[in-house]
Amino acid sequence: MTGLLCITIISVALAGGAYSFVTPPPFTLFTVKVVADLGANVTMPCMLMSKDHSLSDAGVRVKWTKVADDEALNEDVILSMGVHKKTYGNFENRVFLEEKGDHEDASLTILDVSMADTGKYLCEITNGMTDTVQEVTLEVLGDFTAGVVFPYHSEVGRYNLDYDTAVLACLAQGAVVASPEQLYEAWEAGLDWCNAGWLNDGSVQYPITNPRAPCGGSNNGPGLRNYGQMDKNKTYDVYCYTAAPKGEAFYVMLCAVVKMCPTNPQR
Numbered sequence: 207m208t209g210l211l212c213i214t215i216i217s218v219a220l221a222g223g224a225y226s227f228v229t230p231p232p233f234t235l236f237t238v239k240v241v242a243d244l245g246a247n248v249t250m251p252c253m254l255m256s257k258d259h260s261l262s263d264a265g266v267r268v269k270w271t272k273v274a275d276d277e278a279l280n281e282d283v284i285l286s287m288g289v290h291k292k293t294y295g296n297f298e299n300r301v302f303l304e305e306k307g308d309h310e311d312a313s314l315t316i317l318d319v320s321m322a323d324t325g326k327y328l329c330e331i332t333n334g335m336t337d338t339v340q341e342v343t344l345e346v347l348g349d350f351t352a353g354v355v356f357p358y359h360s361e362v363g364r365y366n367l368d369y370d371t372a373v374l375a376c377l378a379q380g381a382v383v384a385s386p387e388q389l390y391e392a393w394e395a396g397l398d399w400c401n402a403g404w405l406n407d408g409s410v411q412y413p414i415t416n417p418r419a420p421c422g423g424s425n426n427g428p429g430l431r432n433y434g435q436m437d438k439n440k441t442y443d444v445y446c447y448t449a450a451p452k453g454e455a456f457y458v459m460l461c462a463v464v465k466m467c468p469t470n471p472q473r
């Protein structure tokens with residue numbers, strides 16, 4: 207089942223301009239933006255504009271390209287001529303054309319999208335001469351577009367926050383104490399932090415992606431190290447969660463401190 211999460215048509219550009227090499231007119235170039243969650247299956251639309259022929263006609267070629275700023279770095283995604291299909295590189299075996307209806311549908315489905323799939327794509331349907339060009343921008347949303355988990359310790363040093371003080375410390379950062387699920391997601395996204403901190407269920411845990419002796423043992427696999435529910439008068443650090451990081455400086459600071467910047471380089 208293909209999950210198409212959200213399509214927004216953000217602008218309509220007319221033939222000419224950047225694509226003046228395209229013949230014959232008239233055709234319309236829409237710029238479509240597709241937004242998908244990390245790991246989703248996503249379909250990027252491209253329909254044959256001309257009714258004169260169908261995608262199954264001999265000599266009709268569909269080509270999807272991932273367009274880089276530097277043209278030399280463009281990546282082929284799929285090439286299709288009739289029954290012959292070829293997928294390329296990183297797209298091999300995880301993309302296919304929809305080809306629904308009257309063989310006019312050259313929409314591309316990508317399975318299990320990754321952050322690296324973010325970018326601009328070009329669909330070209332040609333019959334000797336290009337007669338349809340469709341530009342689609344794909345944005346893949348990472349786990350942290352909705353929020354950020356960050357470790358926090360008291361100004362006077364490590365392990366100085368009892369549970370109630372930890373709650374106030376997160377509030378003072380414009381955040382709340384993170385849930386075990388939020389810390390787990392942060393761990394999945396690569397957070398590695400060797401200080402035990404309070405979570406909002408009263409447990410004390412910390413996320414380890416690179417197991418090592420001082421951080422819960424090097425023989426244990428990666429995961430959350432969990433002390434379980436602790437006496438709320440005991441003092442640890444805390445993991446805070448904020449849905450909306452305030453301002454760039456805060457954001458950059460988080461990235462520097464916990465090495466968990468969202469992996470989307472364009473964000």
Ligand SMILES: *[C@@H]1O[C@H](CO)[C@@H](O)[C@H](O)[C@H]1NC(C)=O
Nearest residue numbers: 207208209245246247317318
């Ligand atoms: C994506 O499609 C594949 C193959 O059709 C399917 O196995 C998988 O469950 C789908 N994933 C999602 C997130 O819908």
Ligand SMILES: *[C@@H]1O[C@H](CO)[C@@H](O)[C@H](O)[C@H]1NC(C)=O
Nearest residue numbers: 368369370436437438439440
């Ligand atoms: C925690 O500290 C408070 C105030 O100091 C005290 O009243 C309470 O009994 C303590 N609780 C535990 C579980 O030690």
